[in-house]
Every structure is written in C-alpha cells, then in structure tokens.
Amino acid sequence: MGTIEERFDAIVVGAGPSGNAAAYTMAKNGLKVLQIERGEYPGSKNVQGAILYADALERIIPDFREDAPLERHVVEQRIWMMDDTSHTGMHYRSDDFNEEKPNRYTIIRAQFDRWFSSKVREAGAIVLCETTVTELLKDRNGKVIGVLTDRHGGPVLADVVVLAEGVNGLIGQRAGLREELHPRTVALAVKEMHFLPQEVIEQRFNISGDSGVVIEAMGTITKGMTGTGFLYTNRESISIGIGCVIEDFTRTGQTPYGLLDKFKSHPSVAPLIAGAEVKEYAAHLIPEGGYKAMPSIYGNGWVVTGDAAHLVNAVHREGSNLAMTSGRIAGETITYLKRRREPCDFDHLGEYRKRLEESFVLKDMRKYQKIPDFLHGQRHFLDLYPRLISKAAQTWLRVDGKAKREKEGEIMKTLRKQRGLAGLVADGVRFARAWR
Amino acid sequence: MSTAPTPAPAAGRASMKKELPERFKSYKHVWVFIEFEHGQIHPVSLELLGEGRKLADKLNCELAGVLLGGDKAQLQEAAVSVWEHGADLVYICADPILTHYRNEPYTRVMTDLTNTYQPEIMLLGATVMGRDLAGAVATTLLTGLTADCTELAIDDEGSLAATRPTFGGSLLCTIHTLNFRPQMATIRPRVMAMPARTTGRRGRTIEHKAGLNELDIITKVLRFLPDRDSKKAQLAYADIVVAGGSGLRSPENLQHVRELAAALGGEWGCSRPLVQKGWVEADRQIGQTGKTIRPKLYIAAGISGAIQHRVGVEGADTIVAINTDPNAPIMDFAHLAVIADATEFLPALTAAFNRRLSVNRLAG
Amino acid sequence: MHIVVCIKQVPDSAQIRVHPVTNTIMRQGVPTIINPYDLFALEEALRLRDTFGGEVTVLTMGPPMAEESLRKALGIGADRAVLLTDRFFAGSDTLATSFALAQAVRKIGETWGEPKLVFTGKQTIDGDTAQVGPGIARRLGLQQFTYVAGIQDVNEAAGTITVLRRAEGGVQELSTQLPALITMLEGTNEIRRGSIADVLRGARAELVTWNAQAAGIADVTSCGLRGSPTVVKRVFAPKTRAAKATQVEVKDRTPETIAEDLIDQIYARQPGLEDDLMRMAAGY
Numbered sequence A: 001m002g003t004i005e006e007r008f009d010a011i012v013v014g015a016g017p018s019g020n021a022a023a024y025t026m027a028k029n030g031l032k033v034l035q036i037e038r039g040e041y042p043g044s045k046n047v048q049g050a051i052l053y054a055d056a057l058e059r060i061i062p063d064f065r066e067d068a069p070l071e072r073h074v075v076e077q078r079i080w081m082m083d084d085t086s087h088t089g090m091h092y093r094s095d096d097f098n099e100e101k102p103n104r105y106t107i108i109r110a111q112f113d114r115w116f117s118s119k120v121r122e123a124g125a126i127v128l129c130e131t132t133v134t135e136l137l138k139d140r141n142g143k144v145i146g147v148l149t150d151r152h153g154g155p156v157l158a159d160v161v162v163l164a165e166g167v168n169g170l171i172g173q174r175a176g177l178r179e180e181l182h183p184r185t186v187a188l189a190v191k192e193m194h195f196l197p198q199e200v201i202e203q204r205f206n207i208s209g210d211s212g213v214v215i216e217a218m219g220t221i222t223k224g225m226t227g228t229g230f231l232y233t234n235r236e237s238i239s240i241g242i243g244c245v246i247e248d249f250t251r252t253g254q255t256p257y258g259l260l261d262k263f264k265s266h267p268s269v270a271p272l273i274a275g276a277e278v279k280e281y282a283a284h285l286i287p288e289g290g291y292k293a294m295p296s297i298y299g300n301g302w303v304v305t306g307d308a309a310h311l312v313n314a315v316h317r318e319g320s321n322l323a324m325t326s327g328r329i330a331g332e333t334i335t336y337l338k339r340r341r342e343p344c345d346f347d348h349l350g351e352y353r354k355r356l357e358e359s360f361v362l363k364d365m366r367k368y369q370k371i372p373d374f375l376h377g378q379r380h381f382l383d384l385y386p387r388l389i390s391k392a393a394q395t396w397l398r399v400d401g402k403a404k405r406e407k408e409g410e411i412m413k414t415l416r417k418q419r420g421l422a423g424l425v426a427d428g429v430r431f432a433r434a435w436r
Numbered sequence B: 001m002s003t004a005p006t007p008a009p010a011a012g013r014a015s016m017k018k019e020l021p022e023r024f025k026s027y028k029h030v031w032v033f034i035e036f037e038h039g040q041i042h043p044v045s046l047e048l049l050g051e052g053r054k055l056a057d058k059l060n061c062e063l064a065g066v067l068l069g070g071d072k073a074q075l076q077e078a079a080v081s082v083w084e085h086g087a088d089l090v091y092i093c094a095d096p097i098l099t100h101y102r103n104e105p106y107t108r109v110m111t112d113l114t115n116t117y118q119p120e121i122m123l124l125g126a127t128v129m130g131r132d133l134a135g136a137v138a139t140t141l142l143t144g145l146t147a148d149c150t151e152l153a154i155d156d157e158g159s160l161a162a163t164r165p166t167f168g169g170s171l172l173c174t175i176h177t178l179n180f181r182p183q184m185a186t187i188r189p190r191v192m193a194m195p196a197r198t199t200g201r202r203g204r205t206i207e208h209k210a211g212l213n214e215l216d217i218i219t220k221v222l223r224f225l226p227d228r229d230s231k232k233a234q235l236a237y238a239d240i241v242v243a244g245g246s247g248l249r250s251p252e253n254l255q256h257v258r259e260l261a262a263a264l265g266g267e268w269g270c271s272r273p274l275v276q277k278g279w280v281e282a283d284r285q286i287g288q289t290g291k292t293i294r295p296k297l298y299i300a301a302g303i304s305g306a307i308q309h310r311v312g313v314e315g316a317d318t319i320v321a322i323n324t325d326p327n328a329p330i331m332d333f334a335h336l337a338v339i340a341d342a343t344e345f346l347p348a349l350t351a352a353f354n355r356r357l358s359v360n361r362l363a364g
Numbered sequence C: 001m002h003i004v005v006c007i008k009q010v011p012d013s014a015q016i017r018v019h020p021v022t023n024t025i026m027r028q029g030v031p032t033i034i035n036p037y038d039l040f041a042l043e044e045a046l047r048l049r050d051t052f053g054g055e056v057t058v059l060t061m062g063p064p065m066a067e068e069s070l071r072k073a074l075g076i077g078a079d080r081a082v083l084l085t086d087r088f089f090a091g092s093d094t095l096a097t098s099f100a101l102a103q104a105v106r107k108i109g110e111t112w113g114e115p116k117l118v119f120t121g122k123q124t125i126d127g128d129t130a131q132v133g134p135g136i137a138r139r140l141g142l143q144q145f146t147y148v149a150g151i152q153d154v155n156e157a158a159g160t161i162t163v164l165r166r167a168e169g170g171v172q173e174l175s176t177q178l179p180a181l182i183t184m185l186e187g188t189n190e191i192r193r194g195s196i197a198d199v200l201r202g203a204r205a206e207l208v209t210w211n212a213q214a215a216g217i218a219d220v221t222s223c224g225l226r227g228s229p230t231v232v233k234r235v236f237a238p239k240t241r242a243a244k245a246t247q248v249e250v251k252d253r254t255p256e257t258i259a260e261d262l263i264d265q266i267y268a269r270q271p272g273l274e275d276d277l278m279r280m281a282a283g284y
C-alpha cells in the first residue's frame, strides 16, 4: 500500500463552514481539491446554535438563498439580563429585516453543512467522509506535502493543506504547528433541539412565515461564570443552549448539563419550550480566547482557517462567518499562488495573513482582544449587575404607593451599596476600554 | 406494501377503486398457513386461527388451516388442534419431500392449493418460515402481501384492511390489496391473542396431493442443528419478562435483571443497545427488530421506551418502568413507574418479591 | 464469479420524527444511510469475491440521490454500481420493486456476465417487509435462501453452494445449485472499511444509471403504482394512551418500602397475577 499516485493541488481537512468555503473557492477556480471529513457526512459532528450571517456566504455563493436549507430569517433580537426569577430585556424588532435578502438566518448545521458540501462536490472537489486525517506528512525541509488518514493506503499528497479541522485542531497540534487549547480560552457549550409544531412556535414568539426570533441571555444563569445562553427559533424546533469558559466549570464544579437544565426551567424560558419533544443533546467547544489566543495561521505548506485558527468573535457571537471568510480567503490566496505558479511555502502563504488582516476578520478580532481578559477579571458583570438591574426594574415597575423619587433613591442606594460609586465608575471605564 | 410508504401518492390511490376482476370473484374463505415442524405447530399459527375466525365470521365464510408435512398421520393428529382452535376445514398435504421446510416445494404446493381452492385471504406467521414462504408465494401469484401486520379488519366493502407499523413504528399504515386475490398478510408472533381451545371441536379435512418429485427439487436439507439453548425461544411466550436497557450502565448490572426474572420464574431480555454493545445475545432483544412479547407483567429497567422498543412490548398486560427520568418516553405507555436508579432498586424489588412469594408459599 | 448485491438507501429511522399535529413524517434533515442489513450482504459478497475472484455489482432502485449510497458501496469495495431510477418506479410496492430489480439483474447479467449469486439484506428498516429478496428470486427462478447466517462452502466448478440458514428453533444446513439468491442475516460479519484508494475511486466513479427502458423493461405497467397490488389507504400515528404511568411514591422512602408498594400496586391492577406468580415462582 504505497502513496496514492495522484497529487492534489490542495487537501482540506474538515467539512465545516471554513473547510467548505476553502474547498469550494478552490474547486470553483479549477484547482484539484480533496476534502476529508471524519464525520459520517458533513455536518454530522457539528454543533451550532445556529445563526448564519448571510454576507459571508453571499460572497462565496451569491445565490445561496435559492436552495440552502434556511430555517427562519431573524426579525427580532432579544438580549436578556437574567436573575433567578426575572429577566430585563432589550428587544429589537424591525420589519426592515423582512427584506428581500435577509441578513441573518437560523439554520440547522447538520442540514446546512450537507447542502454546502453538495455545492463543494458540484464545484468539482472530491469529498471523502468517514475518514479521519491522522497526521500531516512533511518532506525533508519540513514542508507539509500531504496527509495520512485512518484508512489503509496513502499518504495522499498535495501542494498545500488547509487545516479547517475546527476548535480541537488535533492535527495541527500533533504536527507541532500549534499549542494545546488552554481551559481559559475555550468555552464548552451544550445544546438541545426542542421540537414543536410550527404553529406553536409562531404563536409563542409572535412571528409568521419564515421570520424568527433570537434570544441571547446572560446573567445569573451562568452562576457567575463567563458565558451566555441562547435560544433560536427554527421552523419546527427551538435550539437552546448555554456555554461557559472551561476553566470556570472546573473552578465552580458546575456541570454544563446542570446549567442548561436551570436555564430551561427559568420562568422566562420554560413556557417558550413547554411540551416540546427533545432530541439531539450535543456538546461542543467554542474558541473564545480572542485575538491573543490565536495560533500561527500559516506556514510551510499549510494554512489554518476558522475555529482551528481561533477565529471567533465571542462578543457578537460570530463564528461561522469568520470561518467562511477565512476559508474563502485561504482558498483565494492558494488559487492566486497557483495561477502565478508560486510555491505554497512559508513566504508565499504570508499572503493569506495579509489578506485576512485587510478583511473584517482580523480587524474585529483585534478590536475585542481585551474582552476575554476583562470578563475574566470582572465577574460581577455576569452576576451582580443582572441582579441589580432586575431589582431596579422591579422597584420601578411595582406600584405600591411609594413616591417615584423615593424609588429612584432606593435604586441608586442598592447600586451604591452593592458595588460602590467608585466601583461603578471604574467598571464603566474598564468596559469602555476593553470594548474599544 | 410499499417498500417506502409515501403517504401522498398513497392517498391518491386510495380513491382508485376498480371492480374486482372476474377471475377472482370465485375466491372465498380465509386460510391460515399452519407452521408445522418437528411434530409441532408453531403457536403463531394458532394465534392466527383466532384472528382468522373473526375475519371469517365477518365475511360469513369458512376458516381453513393449511397443513404441510412429511407424515400423514402426524398431520391428521395436528388437524385436531387446528379445528379446536377455530378452523372449519383443514387442507392436508403430506409428502416426504415436505418433511423439512424448503422454499421451493412449499411454494409450489401453496400456489397449487391456492389456484385450486381459491382463498380470499391467506394469513401466515411473520416467522422466518412464514416470511420466506409468503414472499415467494405472493410473487408467484402476483398478488399483494402485507408484512408484519399488527391489526387485521374487514372494511365496509369486505376487503382486508391490514395495519402495520411503518418507519420504525413511528407511524401505522393500513394497506389493502384491491384487485388481486388472495389478500395475503403475515403477522408477528404474540401480536394476536391466543384463542381459547374448544376441546372436541371438529371439522372437515381435504387431502391434497403434492405431486412433487424429489429429483425436481434442487435445494437439499443436509442437516438441522437445533438451538442448544432452546429456552431462548421462550422469551416471546414468557408470562413474566424483565428487561434491562442502557440505563444499567454496565454488563455486570444485568445480573440484577436476571435475578429478578429468576425470582419471578420469568424470562429476561434487553433493549437493542445492549445487543449492539455485545453484552447480550441478539435473540434476547425486545422490540421492532427483536422479539414481540405479550407477557402478563413486563418490567423495564433503564429503558427509555423508544418507539422501536415500544412496539414490541405494548401488548403486555402490566408494564412497569424503572427509570431515573420521570419524563422518559416509556412513561407514556407504562402503567406503573418507579423513578429510581435501577441498579439500586432492582435488588430491593427482587428481595421483596422473594419475601412475598416465600411467605405465600409457606401459607399456601 | 459475478455477484449482484441489492442495496437500498433509507432514512435513518432512529432520527425520524412524526409531526405531532399533522401526523406526517418530518423527513427534513433526516440523514439517509445504506439500509444497515444490506451491509452484511455486501460484506459477504466482497468476501466471496476476494476468495474466488470476479466482480461485485451493487444495484439500487431509487431517486437520483440514491447515488450517494452507491458511492459509499464502491468506497467499501464494490466494483460497479447501477442506479435504477425512473419516475415509472415511483410508488412501487414490494411486488413492483422486485419486478424492476429482477429486470435490472437480468440486464446486468447480459451486460457484464450472468451473476452466480444475488444478495439482498434480510429486510429494510423503512419498508421492513423482507419480501423483495424472495420476490426477486421467484421472478428470476433462482433458488432462494433467506436469513442466511453463514456460507459454508461454494464449489465453483460444480456450481454448488452450501449455507446455514436460520430457521425456527435451529439452523438448517442447505445446499443447492447456483445461481441462487441469498438474504443475509444481520450480525453475521463485520463490514470492512475501504482503503483510501477505494473511497477515492468511489467518489469519482462513473455510475451506471438506467431508466426503465435501459434496464430492458418494456412493460411499465408492472412498475410503480400501476404494478403494485397493495394500496396504502391510511397513515396514522399510534394511539397514545391518555394516562401516563402512575408513579409509585419514592420521596423519603427506602427501596424496600417502595418495592413493597410497587408489588401492592401491581397486584391491585391485575388481581390474577399474584396466583400466577406463585405458581411460576414455584416452578410450574
């Protein structure tokens, strides 16, 4: 069983959004592409909320709306600060979102990834599923020249390998291209699908047709850990989940499953999912360390895209769009080098990093680079403030014969007592700094 | 039966009602193929006689059993049981060639009998023999066959409405054979209740010549190797069944299931994952792709009650679920539930039954 | 030796859900797989090929997307794949399915040499009838072995085969003359993983796609809805019992007390059971 005779222009490891974007871009441009996915089918191992940001995909497949399996387009965003019995919310709903080409959609990843993969095949790439890449093959000069898999035979050779292997990035790690994940820079998210009849979902969320609602929740539901909960409406199901930084789980001894149970039984959430049939319980990591946690993303014969490159904007809960954009840019870079007959070595692949810097991907990553550390040091943002806000809202709303000025005073007093005026001001400043 | 039932076109066809072709108008009476091997009638055949009796009464026609085998005297003896379980008539075909079941000669005789005596309905057990034979007979006769039915009825137009689970039991569908005869169906063991036996009930026999020549039969039976552990086959017919599922967490904990079953003098089984993990042999699996059971008491420990499991146990008189999850699907069809860790509760239950039974034994 | 294996692409029934209101199958997003039972047939065929040489042709009848399962089969090691697809086949019951498949097997024989063995799975997980195998055998006049647990011996020169067949209460050892049709019992072998070269070939291979005419079916009235004697008149969800299980009180009670309570409740529900249990426990 020797080497497979033929040589590919590129091998893409993984068939998530970033791998698909890379494989599609290259195949569409006539490159000979082999994509390898360990799951039974693309998407079978993927877990995501999931919100699809149209723009990133539109730049790859402009007419994707024609046949992509989209669930609902988002017309309403709710952001909830939760304490144990209440939530204080910011809702934004606009009919403007009912536009011809909506900007955000809920999707079911298993279906979406399969669809995307079918496009990759149509574009001419070869996609092998149920096959795990076990190792990168390097030549004498340390240049990556192919991969080994868990199947007999091989290695398979290529001029460049795109590592779109997702957050764990074991292959890159094994090849010494990157370090192990740090518990502080990855979050563990758990998610369930709750099935309900379409009519029930539409009633409960006051929506119709293909429009949908998204809820992002934070506060005491994460028990003081850095993390958020979410609830997305699909056509006939609701995705609900919660995630926190791994280190926090270890520190507090909380279990992800326990958190999700609490979140689901919260009086603001329970009625939304009541009576649903639960299917698919899944857990997945999210790289949330931000810019500072990024590994090197290119080298001699290889580039890294998507989650494997730690490209997630945790503040805005964006991931798949950064994944697709980085995949596309990697694909474009490789196509560019191929066309110019340049080798895909360290020097030339620097072009990938350069293009990524020019895109929103690294600009956003840089903008929020201080947020993870900030949240890590300022836990009261996730626990104390939600409680305070809830208390304030309740004091304000309860009609009980107290004078309004008295109420305002009461609210300010609690704030001051719990956090201190200086603390409040400092928090504001710190947050603004990290945000900038 | 559609291999992939697609409700939409099916509904379209339902309105198609052609006149029954002239050549089938003479087809009458309900037949039950009596599975007879090693000198014994398979219980499913008797269950089908009970069901066939109801259909025949509704259609106002006769119920016949069809007995094939090698030894005439043996068959005649078996005919008595067939009458006593409700048949008016028994077709007997004795020929040494038919001593052991083989598809070809059995198919030939059954098609020949059908063409000669023209039954309207033919029922067979959905056993390895019944399914092997039914498929071949139906294809030879070019008629419809509905496999694995759970319910049979006669509709207003006098046609057989055969209901069977589809999509792994998530749905049921009712299937008709409109323009062909006989209308054939196979039914799983234990789905229909065993009819009461009327001792002394007698009927007629019609003997049929097989007209076979061993030289024409290409397939030969070289040997029959009986199952060593014949008790395994008893699971489907046990009155008390205790079963364990993934909730037991380790193969060692199956011991608790076996002990309770032993204390109750019953049989034990399991859900499919345990078979897939290699903890238990396949013939102890209960459910859609395992055994259908119909015990008086079924105790399911650490079994969630997935639809494929449910369809195999629903016929039980009393279903007890032992599960840590009060919302497990099994709660929808169990009668009694104990929300507890099965590995802790099973030993307590075994002890309690043992106490009761021994106390009573002494008292009795 | 040329062997044909019939495989079917089916929805993974473990993931099927029924719409709670309309009682229809929610197929959306349900992944499709090769009918698991058919993999045992495929593996057995591949083993015979590896021993005796020859080719394995996989055959499926289904919509164009059934191509996926054929590619998978090629990736496991089959040599050739034939997709039988035509709108005339829509709505086939087992009789019509076996008619079309039998015709295709005939055509395969004419094109690439007569198959000595045709394999099918024991049954499908969607149709679940176990009828298509026997149907094909009858139509082609092949000897039929259902529920085969193992192949004892194949004598190519003499054209004979000996198999072990699962029967009621035991196993039959049967021998016959080839050609024959075998439906394979589950758990009888373990499906192999194709090599990287196999899966590459599978991904790229040209599939043979036949419509009814190409498969040599002149009379389409035997196909699809028109060729199906059975009619699905009604599809409905199983009745759900109104009442959920009665929970035996467990709070603050010892397992012993709970057990006693449970036994009382069982006897209360089913008065005759106590006597039955007494008899059975005593070993009658």
Ligand SMILES: Cc1cc2nc3c(=O)[nH]c(=O)nc-3n(C[C@H](O)[C@H](O)[C@H](O)COP(=O)(O)OP(=O)(O)OC[C@H]3O[C@@H](n4cnc5c(N)ncnc54)[C@H](O)[C@@H]3O)c2cc1C
Pocket: A013, A014, A015, A016, A017, A018, A019, A020, A036, A037, A038, A039, A042, A043, A045, A046, A047, A048, A049, A050, A051, A052, A053, A131, A132, A133, A134, A164, A165, A166, A167, A170, A171, A189, A190, A191, A241, A243, A284, A285, A286, A305, A306, A307, A308, A311, A312, A317, A318, A319, A320, A321, A323
């Ligand atoms: C609960 C949750 C909710 C989220 N919600 C959102 C959201 O609403 N919006 C958003 O934009 N993002 C969201 N994200 C983030 C988003 O899912 C990821 O950023 C995105 O999936 C990254 O894409 P990727 O292609 O880099 O990696 P992945 O999607 O993880 O794909 C990697 C693929 O590589 C395969 N693979 C790995 N190793 C190997 C190997 N050795 N050989 C072969 N194949 C291999 C894997 O099987 C997998 O299919 C969410 C994530 C989670 C966990």
Ligand SMILES: Cc1cc2nc3c(=O)[nH]c(=O)nc-3n(C[C@H](O)[C@H](O)[C@H](O)COP(=O)(O)OP(=O)(O)OC[C@H]3O[C@@H](n4cnc5c(N)ncnc54)[C@H](O)[C@@H]3O)c2cc1C
Pocket: B168, B244, B245, B246, B247, B248, B270, B271, B272, B273, B274, B285, B286, B287, B288, B289, B290, B291, B301, B302, B303, B304, B305, B306, B307, B308, B309, B312, B322, B323, B324, B325, B328, B340, B341, B342, B343, C012, C013, C014, C125
């Ligand atoms: C085509 C097909 C055919 C199938 N045929 C069959 C079949 O014939 N028979 C069959 O059984 N399945 C069959 N299945 C599988 C079926 O879908 C389910 O997966 C299976 O029945 C689940 O088995 P389980 O209940 O043991 O496991 P699970 O679904 O994992 O349930 C385990 C249960 O144990 C409970 N539990 C956990 N710990 C404890 C504890 N300590 N004490 C008490 N309870 C505990 C849990 O709450 C849970 O309810 C089939 C599936 C397919 C796709």
Ligand SMILES: Nc1ncnc2c1ncn2[C@@H]1O[C@H](COP(=O)(O)O)[C@@H](O)[C@H]1O
Pocket: B003, C006, C007, C008, C035, C037, C038, C059, C060, C061, C062, C094, C097, C101, C119, C120, C121, C122, C123, C124, C125, C127, C128, C129, C130, C131, C132, C133
């Ligand atoms: N559409 C089909 N295409 C190919 N093979 C099939 C098809 N339908 C059924 N079969 C074969 O027949 C066997 C029995 O199917 P069934 O009678 O539907 O349970 C399956 O295991 C397959 O091997």
